[in-house]
Amino acid sequence: MKVITVVGARPQFIKSVPVSRALEAASVREFLVHTGQHYDVNMSQIFFDELGIPRPHVNLGVGSSTHGRQTGEMLIRLEEIILKEKPDMVLVYGDTNSTLAAALAAVKLHIPVAHVEAGLRSFNRQMPEEHNRVLTDHCADLFFCPTATAVENLTREGIKKGVYLTGDVMYDAVRIFSEQARDRSTILQRLGLTRGSYLLATVHRPRNTDDPQRLRALVEAFMRLDAPVIFPTHPRTRQRLSLLNLSPGYLAQRDVHLLDPVGYLDMLMLEQNARLILTDSGGIQKEAYFFAVPCITLREETEWVETVNAGWNVLVGADVEKILHFAHTFVPRVTPPPVFGDGRAADKIAAIIRTWDSHNRFSIK
Numbered sequence: 476m477k478v479i480t481v482v483g484a485r486p487q488f489i490k491s492v493p494v495s496r497a498l499e500a501a502s503v504r505e506f507l508v509h510t511g512q513h514y515d516v517n518m519s520q521i522f523f524d525e526l527g528i529p530r531p532h533v534n535l536g537v538g539s540s541t542h543g544r545q546t547g548e549m550l551i552r553l554e555e556i557i558l559k560e561k562p563d564m565v566l567v568y569g570d571t572n573s574t575l576a577a578a579l580a581a582v583k584l585h586i587p588v589a590h591v592e593a594g595l596r597s598f599n600r601q602m603p604e605e606h607n608r609v610l611t612d613h614c615a616d617l618f619f620c621p622t623a624t625a626v627e628n629l630t631r632e633g634i635k636k637g638v639y640l641t642g643d644v645m646y647d648a649v650r651i652f653s654e655q656a657r658d659r660s661t662i663l664q665r666l667g668l669t670r671g672s673y674l675l676a677t678v679h680r681p682r683n684t685d686d687p688q689r690l691r692a693l694v695e696a697f698m699r700l701d702a703p704v705i706f707p708t709h710p711r712t713r714q715r716l717s718l719l720n721l722s723p724g725y726l727a728q729r730d731v732h733l734l735d736p737v738g739y740l741d742m743l744m745l746e747q748n749a750r751l752i753l754t755d756s757g758g759i760q761k762e763a764y765f766f767a768v769p770c771i772t773l774r775e776e777t778e779w780v781e782t783v784n785a786g787w788n789v790l791v792g793a794d795v796e797k798i799l800h801f802a803h804t805f806v807p808r809v810t811p812p813p814v815f816g817d818g819r820a821a822d823k824i825a826a827i828i829r830t831w832d833s834h835n836r837f838s839i840k
């Protein structure tokens with residue numbers, strides 16, 4: 476069995492680690508393709524170095540562009556690679572343009588597609604990720620769902636075959652790397668932070684970064700919070716803040732501290748020691764939940780509804796007063812229920828891939 480795995484964006488490098496290890500243990504050969512969607516050292520290479528990810532067999536070097544151009548260039552190059560490498564399956568993660576390009580390239584060549592993090596829906600078609608999720612799921616043959624809600628979403632869309640509730644591979648990653656983070660990360664000492672003395676913020680969704688009013692509102696709220704805000708800043712956001720003349724120096728004077736994007740081990744330390752997390756990231760909402768740190772989500776909706784239902788996450792959009800209200804009053808009352816599996820999703824995924832019989836493909840007559 477030979478699988479081509481396609482990754483390209485920061486969270487995909489992290490998600491792929493437990494699965495690649497499990498595939499190797501299951502004697503499944505993996506050919507790793509990096510699309511080059513993320514390319515700054517601290518958006519890409521740092522994860523390969525820190526997490527021991529093998530050097531990709533190919534890096535397409537596609538880089539940043541408009542959605543059509545970026546996805547199209549990936550599609551062209553991925554088709555060539557799939558034709559040359561003749562895999563038994565193409566494995567994709569999450570909901571980025573790299574995910575969709577790989578799923579589309581594979582399905583057109585009649586190569587089975589396996590989707591890790593299948594079935595997630597925000598029901599907001601303004602989000603590029605929502606197009607990518609829906610379309611990828613409708614190209615795929617194997618669906619590895621992190622939550623029961625994801626399974627229900629697929630059922631509603633008529634997708635019932637090849638659907639597995641495996642749990643979330645990001646929980647596996649946290650299980651694997653938490654101890655290493657405690658041993659190897661020095662970020663708290665470097666920044667002079669102690670447990671519970673600061674808030675952690677991240678913002679990178681186009682809806683928040685590309686709308687000046689929303690970005691200004693978020694920054695205003697951060698400046699009015701009652702504790703230092705540590706803000707590892709995605710390059711997209713850094714550019715937009717600069718266009719609004721919100722310089723790192725100006726923000727630091729108001730206790731909002733922009734950092735370059737940090738590695739995963741540093742991020743795990745920042746997350747688990749924060750008093751509260753404010754984010755529009757999908758992955759970070761979940762990590763807040765895994766560490767039982769209250770989360771304020773800077774969006775109107777979320778795919779990770781379990782975190783909200785359990786009382787550990789609130790959706791506030793970019794509403795300054797709501798952000799301040801919840802940041803100062805939000806105290807979850809119950810222990811977070813284990814809704815993301817047992818931290819062994821990758822083993823289940825690898826076992827299913829290894830034994831999967833392609834004659835089961837529901838779409839091939």
Ligand code: UD1
Pocket residue numbers: 484485486512513514515518539540570571572573603604679681710711
């Ligand atoms: C992408 C994904 C998003 C995911 C996020 C994870 C899509 C449509 N979006 O969003 O789902 O949550 O990755 O972080 O696939 N840039 C750099 N250096 C880099 C990478 C990006 O400077 O290494 C800048 C470029 O100006 C680029 C912008 O960031 O135009 C956005 O990058 P892009 O990959 O298009 O989308 P993300 O916002 O990173």
Ligand code: UDP
Pocket residue numbers: 485486489677679707708735736737738739740742743755756757758759762
């Ligand atoms: N992350 C990181 N360093 C950072 C910001 C995020 O290592 O500076 C990790 C974070 O811990 C999580 C993943 O990247 O595992 C989330 O990625 P991101 O927020 O970019 O994307 P999303 O999950 O929203 O797709």
